[in-house]
Amino acid sequence: MSENTRPGDGQSPPASSEGKRSVAVLGGGSFGTAMAKVLAEKGHTVHFWMRNQDQVLELIEQRTNSRYMPGVEIEGDLHPTTSFASAVADAEAVFVAIPSKAFREVIRTHASDFTDGQIVVSLTKGIEREGFKLMSEILQEEVPRTRIGVLSGPNLAAEIVNRELTATVIAAKDPEMRRTVQELLGCDYFRVYANVDVYGVELSGALKNIYAIVSGMAAALDLGENARAMLLTRSLAEMSRFAVSLGANPMTFMGLAGIGDLVVTCTSSKSRNYRVGYAVGMGAELDDAVAELGQVAEGIHTLLLVKEKAESVGIYMPLVKGLYDILYGGASIRAVINGLMTAVQNSDVEFILPRTLSGQG
Ligand SMILES: NC(=O)C1=CN([C@@H]2O[C@H](COP(=O)(O)OP(=O)(O)OC[C@H]3O[C@@H](n4cnc5c(N)ncnc54)[C@H](O)[C@@H]3O)[C@@H](O)[C@H]2O)C=CC1
Numbered sequence: 321m322s323e324n325t326r327p328g329d330g331q332s333p334p335a336s337s338e339g340k341r342s343v344a345v346l347g348g349g350s351f352g353t354a355m356a357k358v359l360a361e362k363g364h365t366v367h368f369w370m371r372n373q374d375q376v377l378e379l380i381e382q383r384t385n386s387r388y389m390p391g392v393e394i395e396g397d398l399h400p401t402t403s404f405a406s407a408v409a410d411a412e413a414v415f416v417a418i419p420s421k422a423f424r425e426v427i428r429t430h431a432s433d434f435t436d437g438q439i440v441v442s443l444t445k446g447i448e449r450e451g452f453k454l455m456s457e458i459l460q461e462e463v464p465r466t467r468i469g470v471l472s473g474p475n476l477a478a479e480i481v482n483r484e485l486t487a488t489v490i491a492a493k494d495p496e497m498r499r500t501v502q503e504l505l506g507c508d509y510f511r512v513y514a515n516v517d518v519y520g521v522e523l524s525g526a527l528k529n530i531y532a533i534v535s536g537m538a539a540a541l542d543l544g545e546n547a548r549a550m551l552l553t554r555s556l557a558e559m560s561r562f563a564v565s566l567g568a569n570p571m572t573f574m575g576l577a578g579i580g581d582l583v584v585t586c587t588s589s590k591s592r593n594y595r596v597g598y599a600v601g602m603g604a605e606l607d608d609a610v611a612e613l614g615q616v617a618e619g620i621h622t623l624l625l626v627k628e629k630a631e632s633v634g635i636y637m638p639l640v641k642g643l644y645d646i647l648y649g650g651a652s653i654r655a656v657i658n659g660l661m662t663a664v665q666n667s668d669v670e671f672i673l674p675r676t677l678s679g680q681g
């Protein structure tokens with residue numbers, strides 16, 4: 321599809337003045353920029369908070385964020401700022417795109433700036449080490465009087481900024497909140513579906529990053545199309561086994577936030593996690609691959625936490641274990657693949673035919 325014919329290009333009617341609402345986006349990286357752009361183009365007043373003053377100035381003067389989204393201009397009523405309090409003060413909804421490592425610290429530092437009943441939506445796909453907490457759980461602890469939700473799905477920022485057709489999922493218990501987020505974000509290139517399984521949607525978004533690293537590695541080794549399908553399917557089996565054991569709804573994994581996000585992240589070199597896996601598969605050291613990326617690849621961190629958690633609750637996760645052995649245990653990729661391929665053969669869909677525990681495959 322050419323730039324001129326993209327559904328959102330100039331044909332997307334901006335929100336009418338009565339549809340114009342005030343929102344905030346926290347985090348000046350790739351995804352914060354993409355979501356600020358969607359919201360501003362929809363015609364809302366967007367308060368865009370980031371810590372870097374130079375980035376704020378560039379956004380004000382040139383309407384670009386060249387460090388994270390070179391060549392992308394943001395139109396509309398955008399208010400970039402380093403003042404957290406002024407960003408969230410009048411916002412009906414606050415969208416948080418802060419990497420998981422800094423998420424609690426940022427929210428805790430500014431907790432008193434949030435207002436009671438304000439909608440706060442996490443866009444972050446990661447897990448906190450201490451207590452294996454998801455971002456919505458952190459929000460619940462730090463800003464308990466807000467209304468909390470999670471947005472997750474196959475949402476590559478690099479495509480959203482070009483108005484390429486995208487769908488996502490808002491997960492929240494409160495139906496009114498789900499509707500509000502659908503209204504705020506939905507437009508002719510961005511569709512928002514709803515789910516009530518907050519835990520499943522959120523955990524799925526974090527887990528798929530691990531498998532994107534694995535897939536990137538497999539692509540570097542040119543393992544073939546059958547292998548790619550096997551890997552994707554067994555990744556889905558493994559992540560859903562883990563998440564369901566912790567309380568997620570298995571059906572969530574059939575949706576956009578499950579299989580949808582897994583497919584896009586495991587098959588696209590636009591995914592940072594996939595790129596890290598690819599680089600390691602080509603022989604790079606992990607630290608060099610991450611440094612070269614210059615952006616967050618949550619899966620590296622999530623891998624450690626999930627490996628630990630899976631062992632502590634006794635969930636069999638051979639792909640997580642294999643990736644951990646490669647990245648942190650010095651195992652060769654070929655030896656790990658060989659181990660996986662020669663493990664005892666087991667059931668395909670374990671929700672239909674339960675896995676035999678002796679045949680850990
Ligand atoms: N980029 C993408 O395509 C998507 C990303 N996400 C998720 O969004 C989250 C954020 O990722 P990106 O924006 O892509 O990362 P990024 O690496 O592009 O940017 C991270 C941003 O966070 C800021 N940051 C880091 N520590 C901070 C702190 N202590 N205080 C204030 N700001 C801080 C950085 O300055 C930077 O602006 C991640 O959890 C990621 O998984 C979710 C969907 C799509």
Ligand SMILES: O=C(CO)COP(=O)(O)O
Pocket residue numbers: 445473474475476477529532581584585590591592593594616617618
């Ligand atoms: O979550 C994403 C797409 O849905 C982005 O994935 P990466 O963080 O690997 O770029």
